[in-house]
Amino acid sequence: MEETMPTKRLKRSKEETTNAQPWVEKYRPSTLNELVAHKEIIGVIKRLIAEDRLPHMLLYGPPGTGKTSTITAAAKDMYGKNYGAMTLELNASDDRGIDVVRNQIKEFAATRRLWASSGTKLVILDEADMMTNDAQFALRRVIEKYTANTRFCLVCNYANKIIPALQSRCTKFRFAPLAPDQIRARLGEIVRAENITMDERAIDALLGDLGRGDMRRVLNILQATSVAYPDRISYDSLFLVTGNPLPSDVDAIYVSLLNDSFATARATVADLAKTRGYALPDLLTRLADKVLTTQFPPHFKAHLLEKLADLEYRASFATSDNLQLSALVAAFVGARGLQSD
Incomplete structure (x- = not known):
C-alpha cells in the first residue's frame, strides 16, 4: 500500500530536522x-x-x-x-x-x-x-x-x-583535554555516518592544531567544512573554512621575521594577513608554537614569548592591527640582536 501524502511529508520533515541538527547534539552520547x-x-x-x-x-x-x-x-x-x-x-x-x-x-x-x-x-x-x-x-x-x-x-x-x-x-x-587518539575512533564513526570523504592528513590537522582536545570544536569544524566542501574535505579546506592561518603561510611569515629586514618582513606579514584575512591573535598563537619548537637559546625564546604575550594582550583590547603588526616585526628584529650578542 502506498504511503499517504501526510505520512510522506512527516517522514521528510523528520529527516530534514535530523540533517539540520548540529552534530554536537546529534552525536552526543546518550x-x-x-x-x-x-x-x-x-x-x-x-x-x-x-x-x-x-x-x-x-x-x-x-x-x-x-x-x-x-x-x-x-x-x-x-x-x-x-x-x-x-x-x-x-x-x-x-x-x-x-x-x-x-x-x-x-x-x-x-x-x-x-x-x-x-x-x-x-x-x-x-x-x-x-x-x-x-x-x-x-x-x-x-x-x-x-x-x-x-x-x-x-x-x-x-x-x-x-x-x-x-x-x-x-x-x-x-576533565582534561582529550587526546587525539581518544577522538579519532569517534570521529571515524561520524565521518562514515555522514558519508564524508576526508584524507588522513586532514584528520590529523583536525585532531591536532585545529581541535586541540576539544570534541565540540572538532565536530563544529567538521560540520562547517562538510557544508562548504561536500565532495571532499582536504587539509587546506579545514584552515580556509575556520579562518586559521595555513601552516605554509605561517612558515613563510616565520622565515621572513627571522631573516628579512624590518621593511621586507613588515610587508610580507601585512600582505599575507590582508590577502588571507588572518586575525592577529591567530597568527600570534601559531608563531608562539613555532618559537617553542625551534632550537633557540633560552634567553632568545624567553624574550620572544614575552613580547608575543604582550602583543596578544594588547590585541584583545581592539588596538590598531597595523601598529601591532609592526610591533610583531620589531619583536623579532630586536630578538636577533640578542642572539648575536
Whole structure:
C-alpha cells in the first residue's frame, strides 16, 4: 500500500530536522558506555550509580571535554524514561541570579517523585562558574537542606570561581583535554555516518592544531567544512573554512621575521594577513608554537614569548592591527640582536 501524502511529508520533515541538527547534539552520547574518554571518571560514576551512592559533584575542565555529556548520560542511565521528570537542567550563563536558586531549584528540590525507580533527583547546573556569589551562597543552603532526596552536579570551566563552601560539599572530577587518539575512533564513526570523504592528513590537522582536545570544536569544524566542501574535505579546506592561518603561510611569515629586514618582513606579514584575512591573535598563537619548537637559546625564546604575550594582550583590547603588526616585526628584529650578542 502506498504511503499517504501526510505520512510522506512527516517522514521528510523528520529527516530534514535530523540533517539540520548540529552534530554536537546529534552525536552526543546518550549513555555512559558511549563516552570515548575519561574511563577512570566514568568507572567511578558507574559504581556510585550502581550502589545508589551518587554524591554531589563538581565537574570542571576546559570546554568540549565531555563534562555535560557525562552527567546527562549518567542521568539517562539512572532514570531512563523518567529522565525529564527527575532531572532539572539549568545553564547558569542565563539563569545566574539568586532568584533562580530560591525559585526554580528550591521548588524542584523540595518535591518528591516516589513513583520513579529512584527517589533521588538530580539538579545539573551547567556553567556554574558564571553564577553570582550571592547565588552560590544561597545554593549552599539549598544543598544542605535537600540532600536527602536531591543530588546537585555543578559543571564549570574554572573551579576556582566556585566558592570554597560549595567545593567542599562536592566530589570533584577534573576533565582534561582529550587526546587525539581518544577522538579519532569517534570521529571515524561520524565521518562514515555522514558519508564524508576526508584524507588522513586532514584528520590529523583536525585532531591536532585545529581541535586541540576539544570534541565540540572538532565536530563544529567538521560540520562547517562538510557544508562548504561536500565532495571532499582536504587539509587546506579545514584552515580556509575556520579562518586559521595555513601552516605554509605561517612558515613563510616565520622565515621572513627571522631573516628579512624590518621593511621586507613588515610587508610580507601585512600582505599575507590582508590577502588571507588572518586575525592577529591567530597568527600570534601559531608563531608562539613555532618559537617553542625551534632550537633557540633560552634567553632568545624567553624574550620572544614575552613580547608575543604582550602583543596578544594588547590585541584583545581592539588596538590598531597595523601598529601591532609592526610591533610583531620589531619583536623579532630586536630578538636577533640578542642572539648575536
